Amino acid sequence: MMLAERNISYNSLLSYKRDLLDFQNFLQKNKLSEFNIVAENIRDWIEYLSQNNLTARSINRKISTIKGYYEFLISENHIKYNPTLMVELPKYKTKLPKILSIDEVKTLLNYCDHNKTASSIRLKAMVYLLYASGLRVSELITIKITDILINQSSDTIRKKERMTVINEKTIQTITEYLPIRNNFINKKNIKSATYLFPSISNEGHMTRQNFAILLKQIAIKAGLNPENISPHLLRHSFASHLLEGGANLRVIQELLGHADISTTQIYTHVQINHLKKAMTHHPLYNNNPTE
CATH class of the missing domain: 1.10.443.10 (Intergrase catalytic core)
Incomplete structure (x- = not known):
């Protein structure tokens, strides 16, 4: 995914790696290939994550990681379509950061x-x-x-x-x-x-x-x-x-x-x-x- 070329913190890299591994495990369990899945498969993964008690915020982060991964695959001419683009993400309330005056x-x-x-x-x-x-x-x-x-x-x-x-x-x-x-x-x-x-x-x-x-x-x-x-x-x-x-x-x-x-x-x-x-x-x- 060429994350090393982007301005990403070490902790974020670890999170992205876990997200990709979770996604790969889901694909393997369902006998799917990352190169030919469709939006419906992404929705199934969201449902799977939800059933495993992941919050909407965590699910959105994982989908964001997968979206970036598919953008990379497209840029490398491995696929032509990003299956995450037609998927509606779970809604959650944004927690605003606290600041000092x-x-x-x-x-x-x-x-x-x-x-x-x-x-x-x-x-x-x-x-x-x-x-x-x-x-x-x-x-x-x-x-x-x-x-x-x-x-x-x-x-x-x-x-x-x-x-x-x-x-x-x-x-x-x-x-x-x-x-x-x-x-x-x-x-x-x-x-x-x-x-x-x-x-x-x-x-x-x-x-x-x-x-x-x-x-x-x-x-x-x-x-x-x-x-x-x-x-x-x-x-x-x-x-x-x-x-x-x-x-x-x-x-x-x-x-x-x-x-x-x-x-x-x-x-x-x-x-x-x-x-x-x-x-x-x-x-x-x-x-x-x-x-």
């Missing part, structure tokens, strides 16, 4: 700015970089020192097939952190020295779990609700705040590394939700206009 992000960043221990300086660099770039947390913790390019012509991060530009303030936090970076390197793990955020963990870098815990700890100290703070929520906030500021949706898609624009479009719904809440303050909202 800009003021909440500022509160978090301001707290980070006023702590000068080595661990705090490292955490500050990670928080600034995550919010400034919209990286996935898996990408953030595994950034290599060679992925960061800071020079007069380009301040960027290289991850997978995309590049992300970072702002001056974030560059300052990374520059402040770099002199103490060696303090965190796991001397027993040769790979540890290659990471921007090394640690004594077995992986050699800051772990996803530890970063999430540290983030909640500073949220508490900053007076924020730790239940509303997570690495992924900062990524959501990055995208939503860009859209709110007038950024083009296609640009946001590229920055987030979404393969499909429909994944990015969910942030437009978040903005509509915020606009609806803002409109509750309008005099006409309760049919009680001011004179």
Whole structure:
């Protein structure tokens, strides 16, 4: 399916692989070939998945994977018809991502700015970089020192097939952190020295779990609700705040590394939700206009 050529996260690749294997197993059980099935066979698979208690959201994701697979087969001239195109997908209510307000992000960043221990300086660099770039947390913790390019012509991060530009303030936090970076390197793990955020963990870098815990700890100290703070929520906030500021949706898609624009479009719904809440303050909202 040539997923490696697309901007897909490792976890997404695993999900797509499972989807394809599930589909192949269904075809084998029913003595069907992937090269000559029709829309009715796809509907049968949807029914089979539903009977196995899969949610509508999960079924839609699997069908999306199979649709992409058949598009690939068509591009390689193996088949001429995509059987998924005539199939109606199960309906489900889209769950909108939670985001932090800009003021909440500022509160978090301001707290980070006023702590000068080595661990705090490292955490500050990670928080600034995550919010400034919209990286996935898996990408953030595994950034290599060679992925960061800071020079007069380009301040960027290289991850997978995309590049992300970072702002001056974030560059300052990374520059402040770099002199103490060696303090965190796991001397027993040769790979540890290659990471921007090394640690004594077995992986050699800051772990996803530890970063999430540290983030909640500073949220508490900053007076924020730790239940509303997570690495992924900062990524959501990055995208939503860009859209709110007038950024083009296609640009946001590229920055987030979404393969499909429909994944990015969910942030437009978040903005509509915020606009609806803002409109509750309008005099006409309760049919009680001011004179």
